[in-house]
Amino acid sequence: MNMKIGTLASHTGLSIQAIRYYEQQELVPTPGRSSGNYRIYDETSVKHLVFIKHCRNLGLSLEEIKALLRVRTKPDETCSEINHIIDHHVAVVDRRLTELQELRQQLGALRTKCGENQAAKDCGILRELFEITSP
């Protein structure tokens, strides 16, 4: 059942350095060591790190994930903090989505300003970029 960091890395899809970084940032407990000072992990570590990875895929920061993990160790507290973290993150994602959609539109408009191989001095994109003054 025991494994070293390389095996854990391939089981979780994380890099070895990322795992050590999470340990340093106290997102995972300091693991035991072998006689040769190698980190030793087990199935619990895999689950723990997969949880972290999944949260990272959702765009949560390490601090937010840390908060989620803290709540998990106090199972009798209410989970309003969890809801709060997720709600906050949803708001961040929604804001970012709106920004990116506006951006996409501007880029699309910009792209139509220039054909394939004009001389740069006639390039509509450059002209446009120099003329637009308001963001």
Add this chain to the structure above:
Amino acid sequence: MNMKIGTLASHTGLSIQAIRYYEQQELVPTPGRSSGNYRIYDETSVKHLVFIKHCRNLGLSLEEIKALLRVRTKPDETCSEINHIIDHHVAVVDRRLTELQELRQQLGALRTKCGENQAAKDCGILRELFEITSP
């Protein structure tokens, strides 16, 4: 017509440090200096920096902006590199948009798993986060 860095900053909406950073990264030419070693700018500098700011608002990296500025100084070359930069950036934005939309959906689904003030041990969000194994 001449101005110091603070005036340039308020004319462009950039921070003083950002302007100095752009100079260091060679996005703007090294400006002249006053007798007291103050950077001296003019209207051209304003245009130059507004161009950069506009590109940053579009999400272009400083390296990409540098490439655009390089093409601008060679007005007889074709602007295919410009098109290439913009096309590449559109692709990046589109990919990011798709990712964020998926993310948003997953977060929305997750949020329905838990009401307001359950005990953490019964929180559907935590359970969900621990069970989902594929990203």
Add this chain to the structure above:
DNA sequence: ATTGACTCTCTAGCGACTATAGGGTTTATG
């Protein structure tokens, strides 16, 4: 003469890692 506002350079810090250097350990093969 002094205050206050402005500017200078240099350095450190953010977040979430990645990459490297320079070593030690374990495992497989000859």
Add this chain to the structure above:
DNA sequence: CATAAACCCTATAGTCGCTAGAGAGTCAAT
């Protein structure tokens, strides 16, 4: 049993696009 390959260790520097701060100099007004 010797050695080479594969793995692991710590510590440090780098990424990007800035921001914030220290400690010093410059300039305008009172």
